[in-house]
Amino acid sequence: MTTAEAPSHLRENPFELAKAQLRRVGEVFAIDPNLIGVLSQCKKGVEVSIPVSMDDGSINVFLGYRVTHNIARGPSKGGIRYHPDVTQDEVKALAMWMTWKCALMGLPFGGAKGGVICDPKHLSRGELERLTRRYTSEIINDIGPERDIPAPDVGTDGRVMAWIFDTYSMNKGHSVLGVVTGKPLSVGGSLGRVEATARGAMYTIQAMAQKQDKRVDEYTVVIQGFGNVGAHLARLIHGQGAKVVAVSDSRGGVYNPKGIDVPAALAHKQEAGTLEGLANAEAVTNEELVELPCEILAPCALEQVITERNADRVKASVICEGANGPVTPTADHVLEDRGVLVLPDVLANAGGVVVSYFEWVQGLQEYFWREEEVNAKLHDISVRAFEETWLTRERQATSMRMAAYGLAVQRVAEATTTRGLYP
Ligand code: NAD
Secondary structure (H helix, E strand, O other), rough: OOOOOOOOOOOHHHHHHHHHHHHHHHHHOOHHHHHHHOOOOOEEEEEEEEEEOOOOOOOOEEEEEOOOEEOOOEEEEEEEEEEEEOHHHHHHHHHHHHHHHHOOOOOEEEEEEEEEEEEEHHHHHHHHHHHHHHHHHOOOOOOOOOOEEEOOOOOOOOHHHHHHHHHHHHHOOOOHHHHOOOOHHHHHHOOOOOHHHHHOOOOOHEEEEEHHOOOHHHHHHEOOOOOHHHHHHHHHHHHHHOEEEEEEEOOEEOOOOOOOOHHHHHHHHHHHHHEEEEEOEEEOOOOHHHHOOOOEEEOOOOOOOOOOOOOOOOOOOOEOOOOOEEEEEEHHHHHHHHEEEOHHHHHHHHHHHHHHHHHHHHHHHHHOOOOHHHHHHHHHHHHHHHHHHHHHHHHOOOOHHHHHHHHHHHHHHHHHHHHHOOO
């Protein structure tokens, strides 16, 4: 499920941060500055107005975006976010990060992202459907199985993907399974897709644990965000025997140093819609949660939660970025100086796009795999990407983030050079 329960507060412009990161990668990995210049810009972007008939008879006009950053390695791929704080620069940054994520995982995709400025929590089902269908119609010439393939992100879910699939298909006159991923199983979704992001994060943590000569059940874990990524990660890692000591949603967190009863927390959230009032746990704020004693801190909510203001107070020795961009570059430096190992977003939360790739392949072939097959293939790709990143980190004596970005940007740069500049 996806919900957008509270607006994030972006303190820094995400696209400027993403471009600065890219320039730094270019320097460390000695990539041609001309290529870095090309990759600093998004290939294409559309801004659309989305008039929607509201249930009370009025018409609201929403603003939406769809941005493709790069298609050197294949059609572009990326989620659609419904959130009040969406900005064009946030969408551009997220599109660029998708290019790096797909390249790092070895997928034949470029990066894209979409967003609509709205609060889905305050829209009825009918309003949400009309908004989605009109948004899809406005971007219909820009998406497609060979062109640009959306997926869910914050505030969107399988239901929204089903409406996109249906709107696109009705316009084409036949079902086009490959136009969107994260679809419900009944309309061509893939087994294992719902929990894929969390599963990929868990495989990354397992691979990291091996490097530390530890088992997953030896770690204590704090998880921020209890939506698609956070809740599934809590369940999966708890299932591996790790001690989850705190979890949170937008309203705040719950903490028990002896360990949260994760199945009870999932049931409580399902019933009450909040983690507040969970038995055998004390309330903590989201700010306090980031600073709790633990080995692994997994921010799985929104961007920029670990900043220069709190990075020096983080107690965890490992940060697993379930969310996109939760650690700012300034905080990254502080954490690196303090020896905190950051498993970066492009690696740690790439499980979702990997299984989206599987869904696209299955849809194109109209041949669907067993869940064990999906998970085994995801495991292979996640571990391979982790090992490649770890090796690059050692060779370059750099951070996991720089290693991951370096590998990814080099792959996209190579594809761009090999294809040549048109015309
Ligand atoms: P979601 O909407 O399902 O869940 C978000 C969770 O974060 C909710 O529990 C919400 O209450 C909580 N939250 C919101 N604001 C918060 C705040 N200020 N402090 C603490 N918690 C807050 O979204 P999701 O799909 O789980 O995505 C979460 C993050 O993971 C996003 O950064 C998204 O881009 C990233 N991501 C998601 C996927 C995926 O497949 N869903 C894949 C890769 C990356």
